[in-house]
Amino acid sequence: MGISIGLVGLGSFGSAFADLFMSHPLVNRIALCDREPERMRGFAVKPSWKAKLRADDLYTSLDDICRSDLDALVIITQPWLHAPQAIQALESGKHIYSAVPVISIPDADEILDWCDRLVRAVERSGLHYMLGETTYYRPQTMFCRRHAAAGGFGHFVYAEGEYFHDVDSACNLREVQQLRLASKAGAEWLAVQERYQQRGVKNGPMHYPTHSVSGPISVMRAHTVKVVAYGYANRDSDDYFSDSAFSNETALFTMSNGATMRIAEYREIGHPEREIFRIYGTDGSFENDTWTTNHTVEPLDEAQMRDPLPEEVVVAFEQAAGPGFHGGHGGSHAYLVHEFVDAIAHDRTPAINVWESVRYMAAGATAHKSALRGGEILDVPDWGDAPR
Numbered sequence: 001m002g003i004s005i006g007l008v009g010l011g012s013f014g015s016a017f018a019d020l021f022m023s024h025p026l027v028n029r030i031a032l033c034d035r036e037p038e039r040m041r042g043f044a045v046k047p048s049w050k051a052k053l054r055a056d057d058l059y060t061s062l063d064d065i066c067r068s069d070l071d072a073l074v075i076i077t078q079p080w081l082h083a084p085q086a087i088q089a090l091e092s093g094k095h096i097y098s099a100v101p102v103i104s105i106p107d108a109d110e111i112l113d114w115c116d117r118l119v120r121a122v123e124r125s126g127l128h129y130m131l132g133e134t135t136y137y138r139p140q141t142m143f144c145r146r147h148a149a150a151g152g153f154g155h156f157v158y159a160e161g162e163y164f165h166d167v168d169s170a171c172n173l174r175e176v177q178q179l180r181l182a183s184k185a186g187a188e189w190l191a192v193q194e195r196y197q198q199r200g201v202k203n204g205p206m207h208y209p210t211h212s213v214s215g216p217i218s219v220m221r222a223h224t225v226k227v228v229a230y231g232y233a234n235r236d237s238d239d240y241f242s243d244s245a246f247s248n249e250t251a252l253f254t255m256s257n258g259a260t261m262r263i264a265e266y267r268e269i270g271h272p273e274r275e276i277f278r279i280y281g282t283d284g285s286f287e288n289d290t291w292t293t294n295h296t297v298e299p300l301d302e303a304q305m306r307d308p309l310p311e312e313v314v315v316a317f318e319q320a321a322g323p324g325f326h327g328g329h330g331g332s333h334a335y336l337v338h339e340f341v342d343a344i345a346h347d348r349t350p351a352i353n354v355w356e357s358v359r360y361m362a363a364g365a366t367a368h369k370s371a372l373r374g375g376e377i378l379d380v381p382d383w384g385d386a387p388r
Contacts, residue, residue, distance in 0.1 A: 002028030023320030153281030209364025
């Protein structure tokens with residue numbers, strides 16, 4: 001039942017997941033891949049990795065690792081590479097875990113085209129794709145999905161989500177950008193970005209919508225149908241926003257279940273980082289870590305909200321990563337790793353499958369198109385539900 005898995009991309013974010021993937025009890029062999037070999041050396045010499053990492057399982061190109069006999073690849077590379085690399089790996093016979101978003105490029109129509117191509121690649125190959133969206137496994141989202149499954153919300157009425165991440169916040173986006181551009185892939189991105197600039201194509205924060213939309217969409221099990229959106233443009237000639245039409249975007253969606261959803265993606269705001277949602281139903285509502293009905297108000301802590309992980313997985317993760325093994329983004333990392341590994345080992349469709357993933361991206365890409373058109377109401381494309 002054990003699987004073999006390759007980690008592609010060992011920058012700061014990819015490295016944060018490495019010990020978790022290696023230590024999962026259902027992973028019996030692990031490989032590493034990075035265009036910059038020095039990133040692999042630290043893991044290759046760790047005693048805890050010796051049993052699962054072979055000397056010939058170190059790769060310096062995606063082409064090479066795609067030719068291997070590994071079962072699955074974990075792609076945590078630069079965002080503009082995610083979709084094409086995932087499709088290449090699927091076509092080589094590998095199941096795929098991809099970091100978020102599905103792809104990040106300035107052209108909304110191209111994003112939607114890549115969504116279509118990715119769905120078709122999964123359908124053609126019969127293989128599994130999972131998006132590593134952290135909000136899906138935040139404690140709040142897990143709690144709300146349990147209550148939704150039990151009918152606790154009644155009929156959904158309204159939801160809202162936001163990702164407030166000012167460019168100069170604690171997780172400084174200028175520094176993230178500089179680190180990415182300092183790599184080999186970053187130098188290549190500059191040439192790609194120049195072609196978009198020559199075409200006059202402008203980016204926007206709604207092209208990275210997964211943190212804000214995935215909570216409400218996954219809880220309500222509904223998709224976006226129509227959207228109207230508006231943008232706020234930087235007024236200070238900040239170079240960081242030179243390729244963006246807007247620094248902040250706000251969207252209002254009609255959902256397939258009849259509810260309304262507001263989403264805010266802001267990169268220029270005097271507010272601490274916030275990545276959360278609120279959901280309101282006819283019988284129950286969730287906001288600010290509190291479950292509310294007409295008769296009760298129940299404050300919650302993270303331990304109450306989280307789903308349990310299998311005991312053997314907890315033991316393995318603690319041995320590899322220590323008591324704080326849950327990782328960042330609300331402790332979602334451990335859940336993402338377990339969901340993907342368990343799904344591949346048991347040949348089942350992952351929770352954040354390709355059909356779920358493109359719903360997140362389509363919502364954001366279409367919202368950006370609406371904002372560029374001054375708030376035109378647009379239909380949001382959809383590729384349907386995952387096959388049962």
